[in-house]
Amino acid sequence: MTRPAPTMVNPDPTPEEERELEAMYTTMAEENMIPLWTQLDELMPQVPASAAVAHQWQWSTLLPLAERAGDLVPVGRGGERRAIALANPGLGGAPFATPTLWAAIQYLGGHEVAPEHRHSQNAFRFVVEGEGVWTVVNGDPVRMSRGDFLLTPGWNFHGHHNETDQPMAWIDGLDIPFVHYADTSFFEFGIDRVTDESTPDISRSERLWGHPGLRPLSGLSNTVSSPIGAYRWEHTDRALTEQLRLEDEGFPATVGQGHAAIRYVNPTTGGDVMPTIRAEFHRLRAGTTTPVTRRVGSEVMQVFEGSGRILVDDRVFDVVTGDLVVMPSWSAVSIETETGLDLFAFNDRPIIETLNFARTHVEGEQQ
Ligand code: GTQ
Numbered sequence: 571m572t573r574p575a576p577t578m579v580n581p582d583p584t585p586e587e588e589r590e591l592e593a594m595y596t597t598m599a600e601e602n603m604i605p606l607w608t609q610l611d612e613l614m615p616q617v618p619a620s621a622a623v624a625h626q627w628q629w630s631t632l633l634p635l636a637e638r639a640g641d642l643v644p645v646g647r648g649g650e651r652r653a654i655a656l657a658n659p660g661l662g663g664a665p666f667a668t669p670t671l672w673a674a675i676q677y678l679g680g681h682e683v684a685p686e687h688r689h690s691q692n693a694f695r696f697v698v699e700g701e702g703v704w705t706v707v708n709g710d711p712v713r714m715s716r717g718d719f720l721l722t723p724g725w726n727f728h729g730h731h732n733e734t735d736q737p738m739a740w741i742d743g744l745d746i747p748f749v750h751y752a753d754t755s756f757f758e759f760g761i762d763r764v765t766d767e768s769t770p771d772i773s774r775s776e777r778l779w780g781h782p783g784l785r786p787l788s789g790l791s792n793t794v795s796s797p798i799g800a801y802r803w804e805h806t807d808r809a810l811t812e813q814l815r816l817e818d819e820g821f822p823a824t825v826g827q828g829h830a831a832i833r834y835v836n837p838t839t840g841g842d843v844m845p846t847i848r849a850e851f852h853r854l855r856a857g858t859t860t861p862v863t864r865r866v867g868s869e870v871m872q873v874f875e876g877s878g879r880i881l882v883d884d885r886v887f888d889v890v891t892g893d894l895v896v897m898p899s900w901s902a903v904s905i906e907t908e909t910g911l912d913l914f915a916f917n918d919r920p921i922i923e924t925l926n927f928a929r930t931h932v933e934g935e936q937q
């Protein structure tokens with residue numbers, strides 16, 4: 571389907587008309603007015619046409635640069651965090667991975683403290699390697715270890731401290747770009763260290779909420795964001811392992827052949843962990859290829875383990891542990907692996923679904 575030629579442009583103006591048209595457009599510009607008929611393709615494309623592009627960042631590039639920042643730039647009040655954003659090359663130099671999502675590598679040296687603050691932006695951390703940092707969310711110290719997915723929903727005070735002699739790096743995901751465009755940012759500084767420097771194995775939030783299928787009667791009101799501070803790797807890993815075992819035993823348990831997947835959810839609603847961000851973990855068996863799929867909304871993936879190929883439109887990204895790939899809205903995505911692949915993924919689908927903009931197209935399927 572191609573667009574018809576615009577009928578609202580005079581194809582054959584007389585010299586007189588040409589002068590008048592030019593004067594009209596000039597006056598419109600001076601008066602801060604722009605006619606729709608000159609902008610339709612950009613403003614209302616037939617399918618989403620993101621300025622963001624598909625792109626890969628390699629862990630082998632990100633981590634040494636974060637380490638260098640660790641040597642050269644102290645962390646503390648004002649700058650707040652030693653976080654280095656992934657800047658989508660299509661977004662004009664903004665520190666945004668996609669039009670809605672922020673993704674960054676954050677680095678904390680041995681015994682460093684990132685002071686407490688709070689903001690309306692929703693945040694999470696995902697740990698691809700290392701341990702030794704506790705993030706203190708709303709006064710509750712949460713251990714950060716490999717494979718853990720940790721929440722900092724909007725307006726909770728939070729700070730991070732490294733208890734060890736070793737540095738640690740992880741990735742942050744936030745809705746900073748969405749909050750920026752919607753002009754909904756509020757921010758407050760808290761204390762210069764963290765309110766509780768103890769280092770428990772599990773947080774109070776997990777002690778209260780981290781029991782499968784069991785809800786404390788002290789928490790019967792639903793909350794917009796999940797009350798669970800940490801989704802631990804042992805649970806994620808076991809859930810995925812069991813899906814593949816059940817598939818082996820002939821039971822329908824996977825989303826596609828050789829493709830196990832879980833979504834992190836808010837136990838009070840069964841919905842997404844936070845109002846603006848969905849997070850999932852996918853495990854592909856060796857030799858699996860996923861169907862070519864387009865979705866409304868943008869997504870960021872990080873390889874947790876294994877290797878594979880992520881195909882986004884006409885780009886092919888060979889990925890290994892730690893690598894990140896970003897997918898713009900409505901790009902055609904397929905993932906394949908010869909060795910097996912564990913993937914963490916986050917996207918803006920809660921926004922898209924809430925506002926009724928969701929669409930999915932799977933190549934080769936009847937729509
Ligand atoms: O750790 O609190 O990557 O406030 C961006 C903003 C991390 C954080 C980021 C933040 C944080």
Ligand code: FE2
Binds near residue numbers: 728
């Ligand atoms: Fe923060």
